[in-house]
Amino acid sequence: MEPGEAVATGMYYLSGPVIGTGVAVLLTLAIYSFLYADNPVYKFAEHLFVGVSAAYGVAITYHMAVLPLIIDPLFRPQNTPSGQPQYWVIIPALLGLMMFSRFFRRYDWMSRWPIAFMMGIGAGLAIPATVQTSLLPHLYSTMQPLAPMAEGRLDLLTGIDNLLLLVGVVCVLIYFYFSLEHKGVFGVASRVGIWFLMIAFGAGFGNTVMARISLLIGRVQFLRFDVPEIFFPPSP
Amino acid sequence: MEDTGTRSFVERLLQLDRRWIFLGIALAVVVPFLVPGFKMRSGVVSPRTQSIYDTINGLPAQSVVMFAFDYGPASIPEMQPMAVALCKHAMSRDLRVIGVAIHPQGPLLGGQALREAAEEYGKQDGVDYVNLGYKPGGAAAIKGIGTNIYKVFPTDLSGRNSATLAVMQGVRTYDNIDFIVALSSTPAPFSWIAFAHEAYGAKMGVGVTAVMATDFYPYLQTDQIVGLINGLKGAAEYEDLIRHPSYGMLGMSAQSVAHLWIILTVIIGNIAFFMWRARTRG
Known part of the structure; x- marks a missing residue:
């Protein structure tokens, strides 16, 4: 049956996209109903979301990780580029299965092995990476000249910029230094540090507002543009 | 009274x-x-977005760009317009596009963005672009691409042997990838910066949700990333730059x-x- 014909006979309104979009509209309104007051419809939508998300995560992980990384190399090697069974994947697969021992009190000690393995790998990767990526480059970029020269002349604006950076870093560090009482010059520097922190939090809050409003805009765009397109397709 | x-x-x-x-x-x-x-005036394009646009614009035809789609449906309103605009820009410049993900829900959304751009510019899956799918392991997967991408992604999302695809010819490590943009609603770009840029010198840009954007400004100042696309506003700026107004620009008036x-x-x-x-x- 052609799409136009389906619309004419009404069968179109029983198709997956229409039903799916209808469910999405109802769930969107159910979630936003919380803004008026907590209610059972919101609770239902919230629980449904948690359940569906968990199930979706399991399905995606099975299809994109378990199948190609464990099942195929062991039992369906013809699906892998090498075409040969790779028995070494039994080791990580076993480590992964040992995680599930947490569900059985008698055997939950087994889960410590994969956790220890993951912590070791994680720390080994993260510690040097953090020093190399964040700590050292950001330390270097904090050490800027206070009287920078550009084309043989003093670049005053960049100098002010660098001075602000220096004052900000030193004062915020003083704010977080708790071995000395925050009074006198130390106290003044600490209060200046608070101002720098407040400005940073303000920038963060402004971005957070933008992000949250964007989510609402996404839902409104869905209701305003996508829903009419699905519910009222062009006539045949 | x-x-x-x-x-x-x-x-x-x-x-x-x-x-x-x-x-x-x-x-x-x-x-x-x-x-x-x-319509409210959307404002000027920030230098952070402009820089990513200029980098992609400056690449010769058939250069290789990699987009990491590390976000899920919850951040579609901010991330998807960004992803679509980047894919359209890269394909309009006749670049080869490789999509990857270390977020399990990324490949499906990334695939939509790649297909939408490919349909507009008549590009072919496997020849002009490829979606290599999701790889668990996060940092380890990103690091693995630095030695051999085919060990990390032996097959693409459709199950084809990655090494045999036309789009992947001459691509083996980060040395063969001209530019990477990590699109994410998670802290994944930190791993991309650490293990692709710092460890292997890959040239990188980042596109994130606005709530995360301030975390990445220090990396701009240190030149570890060339640019930053910040949430819906960044997406709107990119749509403006490529002259393809869509959901990003549409949303900015309401914003x-x-x-x-x-x-x-x-x-x-x-x-x-x-x-x-x-x-x-x-």
């Missing part, structure tokens, strides 16, 4: 049912979409009206608070 009346007004303002503010935000977002032709409403409520709230404090102290 007048004093009591003013005070009670201030107190009423401070105890205003917050649902009125929600209603104001709802109207601020909905009305711009209902008024035909309503501006909502921001005006929030600024107004913050100002009114502060005035009311200081008036109340002055009266209670006085």
Whole structure:
């Protein structure tokens, strides 16, 4: 049956996209109903979301990780580029299965092995990476000249910029230094540090507002543009 | 009497049912979409977005760009317009595009962005672009691409042998990838910066949700990333740059009206608070 014909006979309104979009509209309104007051419809939508998300995560992980990384190399090697069974994947697969021992009190000690393995790998990767990526480059970029020269002349604006950076870093560090009482010059520097922190939090809050409003805009765009397109397709 | 009346007004303002503010935000977002032709000026393109655009624009045809789609459906309104605009720009420049993900829900959304751009520019899956799918392991997977991408992604999302695909010819490590953009609603770009840029010198840009953007400004200052696309505003800027207005630009008018409403409520709230404090102290 052609799409136009389906619309004419009404069968179109029983198709997956229409039903799916209808469910999405109802769930969107159910979630936003919380803004008026907590209610059972919101609770239902919230629980449904948690359940569906968990199930979706399991399905995606099975299809994109378990199948190609464990099942195929062991039992369906013809699906892998090498075409040969790779028995070494039994080791990580076993480590992964040992995680599930947490569900059985008698055997939950087994889960410590994969956790220890993951912590070791994680720390080994993260510690040097953090020093190399964040700590050292950001330390270097904090050490800027206070009287920078550009084309043989003093670049005053960049100098002010660098001075602000220096004052900000030193004062915020003083704010977080708790071995000395925050009074006198130390106290003044600490209060200046608070101002720098407040400005940073303000920038963060402004971005957070933008992000949250964007989510609402996404839902409104869905209701305003996508829903009419699905519910009222062009006539045949 | 007048004093009591003013005070009670201030107190009423401070105890205003917050649902009125929600209603104001709802109207601020909905009305711009209902008024035909309503458009607020979207503002200038930030140098951070411009820099990513210039980098992609400056690559010769058939260069290889990699887009990491590390986000899920919850951040579609901010991330998807960004992903679509980047894919369209890369394909319009005849670049080869490789999509990867270390977020399990990324490949499906990334695939949509790649297909939408490919349909517009007549590009072919496997020849001009490929979606290599999801790889668990996060940092380890990113690091693995530095030695051999085919060990990390032996097959693409459709199960084809990655090494045999035309789009992958000559690509083996980060040395063969001209530019990477990590698109994410998670902390994944930190791993991309650490293990692709710092460890292997890959040239990188980042596109994130606005709530995360401030975390990445230090990396701009240190030149570890060439640019940063910041949430819906960044997406709108990129759509503006490639002259393809879509959901990003469409949403920015509502965004501006909502921001005006929030600024107004913050100002009114502060005035009311200081008036109340002055009266209670006085």
